[in-house]
Amino acid sequence: MNALAATSRNFKQAAKLLGLDSKLEKSLLIPFREIKVECTIPKDDGTLASFVGFRVQHDNARGPMKGGIRYHHEVDLDEVNALAQLMTWKTALANIPYGGAKGGIGCSPGELSISELERLTRVFTQKLHDCIGIHTDVPAPDMGTNSQTVAWILDEYSKFHVYSPAVVTGKPVDLGGSLGRDAATGRGVLFATEALLAEYGKSISDQRFVIQGFGNVGSWAARLINEAGGKVIAVSDVTGAVKSHNGLNIPKLLEHSMENRGVKGFSGGDALDPKSLLTEDCDVLIPAALGGVINRENADDIRAKFIIEAANHPTDPEADEILSKKGVLILPDIFANSGGVTVSYFEWVQNIQGFMWDEEKVNCELKTYMTRGFKDVKEMCKTYNCNLRMGAFTLGVNRVARATVLRGWGA
Numbered sequence: 001m002n003a004l005a006a007t008s009r010n011f012k013q014a015a016k017l018l019g020l021d022s023k024l025e026k027s028l029l030i031p032f033r034e035i036k037v038e039c040t041i042p043k044d045d046g047t048l049a050s051f052v053g054f055r056v057q058h059d060n061a062r063g064p065m066k067g068g069i070r071y072h073h074e075v076d077l078d079e080v081n082a083l084a085q086l087m088t089w090k091t092a093l094a095n096i097p098y099g100g101a102k103g104g105i106g107c108s109p110g111e112l113s114i115s116e117l118e119r120l121t122r123v124f125t126q127k128l129h130d131c132i133g134i135h136t137d138v139p140a141p142d143m144g145t146n147s148q149t150v151a152w153i154l155d156e157y158s159k160f161h162v163y164s165p166a167v168v169t170g171k172p173v174d175l176g177g178s179l180g181r182d183a184a185t186g187r188g189v190l191f192a193t194e195a196l197l198a199e200y201g202k203s204i205s206d207q208r209f210v211i212q213g214f215g216n217v218g219s220w221a222a223r224l225i226n227e228a229g230g231k232v233i234a235v236s237d238v239t240g241a242v243k244s245h246n247g248l249n250i251p252k253l254l255e256h257s258m259e260n261r262g263v264k265g266f267s268g269g270d271a272l273d274p275k276s277l278l279t280e281d282c283d284v285l286i287p288a289a290l291g292g293v294i295n296r297e298n299a300d301d302i303r304a305k306f307i308i309e310a311a312n313h314p315t316d317p318e319a320d321e322i323l324s325k326k327g328v329l330i331l332p333d334i335f336a337n338s339g340g341v342t343v344s345y346f347e348w349v350q351n352i353q354g355f356m357w358d359e360e361k362v363n364c365e366l367k368t369y370m371t372r373g374f375k376d377v378k379e380m381c382k383t384y385n386c387n388l389r390m391g392a393f394t395l396g397v398n399r400v401a402r403a404t405v406l407r408g409w410g411a
């Protein structure tokens, strides 16, 4: 099932539980605006290369639309649409005053030089600048992009509009980025995992973790889990996978991965077939890379007791059903990875206030939001007698539906 079909299916199930009017349901599902642009750049060797870029602005009932920009060869309109929709429910669940959006370019960032990436980002921004803004749509990094990418967007945007750091979040701290944003999604994953485990009388330090993806989210999650006493027994990225039953030395793995551009070849563990990583014996599985990786092909073989969705839509609805029958608990993406957009919100607030918070305040506020989010999700699970995914979806969808109805459709 593709990402859009899966996300829309979850939305429709939540709308049914909430008893939403079918016309309201339809209006919530259709995106506010879909933008598709051609981006042609000269490569370093003088030849031309053309790419397609997207920005889907899904909903703005609760505030400016918000979401990252992804550079990956699999990016297409359906995927960006699904990710934008997830952002709408995620920002509502986190109770931050935003709607949802997502962007992306179908490209392989690893095959482009830094100057090619800069040109591509600038051309994309030239095509997009009139549709984004502090109070309309605020992009951020996602897979394949980082603080440098949004710094280029900010600079290019500023050639057409007044210099406004709050037009993007996830910026370098020197350009008004927030302390703690880099680690925020991984830190949010830690707080979310702690909250879930506590419900079962468990804690990070008595669990064994497997993490797919060792980029921004996966590596920060690994680092913070390791610091909290958790045993990270296997990790993968595009280059390969490594495992150690005694727990990987995460600081050393981070060093190795920086020096060698990946986890492959790490001497502090055994090489593992990346395909079998998800079905390794562990307590907690954290997918922190691509969507759709847990599906009907492998769901039955998953041995984790808890799945924390650090990635967006890593679990297909068919796998959801299989895992639920097996008694595996899944903490859904729109809650588990909401720490990133929550600290993006703090960054936007700091930029608008013109006042910088210290990192302790950022982390402390993040914990408050994540703890409250978990409590709110559990409350919905109780009200609608549903699992955590439907608890999260009903919470987000209900808040957006209420805002939509209150704003009305008057001409």
Ligand SMILES: NC(=O)C1=CN([C@@H]2O[C@H](COP(=O)(O)OP(=O)(O)OC[C@H]3O[C@@H](n4cnc5c(N)ncnc54)[C@H](OP(=O)(O)O)[C@@H]3O)[C@@H](O)[C@H]2O)C=CC1
Residues within 6 Å of the ligand: 141, 142, 143, 144, 145, 185, 212, 213, 214, 215, 216, 217, 218, 236, 237, 238, 239, 261, 262, 274, 288, 289, 290, 291, 310, 311, 312, 337, 338, 340, 341
């Ligand atoms: N950044 C953020 O703040 C947020 C991100 N997310 C989600 O988290 C996920 C990861 O994003 P982020 O960490 O930012 O992205 P990054 O680009 O920083 O890292 C992605 C990681 O996934 C790895 N990867 C890619 N394909 C595969 C694969 N087939 N198997 C195993 N590993 C793979 C990459 O390997 P390599 O480096 O070798 O290419 C890299 O380690 C995405 O789903 C994203 O949407 C959600 C909320 C916020």
Ligand SMILES: O=C(O)CCC(=O)C(=O)O
Residues within 6 Å of the ligand: 066, 067, 068, 069, 090, 138, 139, 140, 141, 142, 169, 170, 312, 337, 338, 340, 341, 342, 344
């Ligand atoms: O920080 C942001 O605004 C967006 C984060 C994001 O893209 C996500 O949560 O999937």
